[in-house]
Amino acid sequence: MKDTLSQAITPELRQWIVEQASAGFPPDAVLQAMIAAGWREDVAGQALEATLSEHLRTRTEGRPVPVVPSQPVQAGALSPAVEPGPLPEVRLGGSPRQIDLGDRVVEVLATLQLPRVVVLGGLLSAEECEGLIEAAQPRMARSRTVQTRTGGEELNPDRTSDGMFFNRGESALLERIEARIARLVAWPVENGEGMQVLNYRVGAEYKAHYDYFDPAEPGTPTILRRGGQRVATLVMYLNEPVRGGGTTFPDVGLEVAPQRGNAVFFSYDRPHPATRTLHGGAPVLEGEKWVATKWLRERVFV
Ligand SMILES: O=C(O)CCC(=O)C(=O)O
Numbered sequence: 001m002k003d004t005l006s007q008a009i010t011p012e013l014r015q016w017i018v019e020q021a022s023a024g025f026p027p028d029a030v031l032q033a034m035i036a037a038g039w040r041e042d043v044a045g046q047a048l049e050a051t052l053s054e055h056l057r058t059r060t061e062g063r064p065v066p067v068v069p070s071q072p073v074q075a076g077a078l079s080p081a082v083e084p085g086p087l088p089e090v091r092l093g094g095s096p097r098q099i100d101l102g103d104r105v106v107e108v109l110a111t112l113q114l115p116r117v118v119v120l121g122g123l124l125s126a127e128e129c130e131g132l133i134e135a136a137q138p139r140m141a142r143s144r145t146v147q148t149r150t151g152g153e154e155l156n157p158d159r160t161s162d163g164m165f166f167n168r169g170e171s172a173l174l175e176r177i178e179a180r181i182a183r184l185v186a187w188p189v190e191n192g193e194g195m196q197v198l199n200y201r202v203g204a205e206y207k208a209h210y211d212y213f214d215p216a217e218p219g220t221p222t223i224l225r226r227g228g229q230r231v232a233t234l235v236m237y238l239n240e241p242v243r244g245g246g247t248t249f250p251d252v253g254l255e256v257a258p259q260r261g262n263a264v265f266f267s268y269d270r271p272h273p274a275t276r277t278l279h280g281g282a283p284v285l286e287g288e289k290w291v292a293t294k295w296l297r298e299r300v301f302v
């Protein structure tokens, strides 16, 4: 391991990071290469995040901002098709009934201002839903949630589903869906966590919770080093339970029905209950439920 004094983020290191990313290496591969070269993981992660965030900003500066992108985001590209705003957001200016995402047209089914919620129809095709379930199935295990107390993960009795995480861009299917999500909410692919898949059987539920990390918990600063806070969530329904299993927002009495291919998007501009983003997965009463969740961070998630 390099000694502490040599762990400074030099211009050469910055340039090397940008070159690796431009050559198409995903951030986690660059991070692993840095760790293998003797960089401390925390220093490497910070250097990577700071450099790529800065690079992303300077690359997109002064570019025209298409409202509906005409080009799909390239796999592994560092820039989103649409200039990011302060928060991930579905562009709903002019109250469109549909949004053309280039490779798919999605329906705007319902919107709410507070909490900021957008319900979308047809974000994923039936084949894409099946493909995600099939790829997830052999990797399912009882869900763990990030423990803000320690920064690690542990079994959570409030969450009785089984789950797994994909790595970002780990297959052509994931790359395609992640690029589509990036266009949908005008937020870089690089700021997204790897997609999570959850499976709820009869009786399983996810009790009401917030998706942001509680700033009061001692483990939160550690978690935030990998890309800052979560600022938005997209829950995609991969199948249809026979009864139950809706996504509920108890503060406002909203329940979104789980319908295959549809999704519910919600964002939170600060880690605070005032965002009214308390939500949960209601118990499945009959059949089973499969969802994929995409969490978006403030900055590049490595
Ligand atoms: O299953 C649901 O409807 C909600 C899932 C959820 O809240 C989450 O994955 O954070």
Ligand SMILES: [Fe+2]
Pocket: 209, 210, 211, 233, 279
């Ligand atoms: Fe959640």
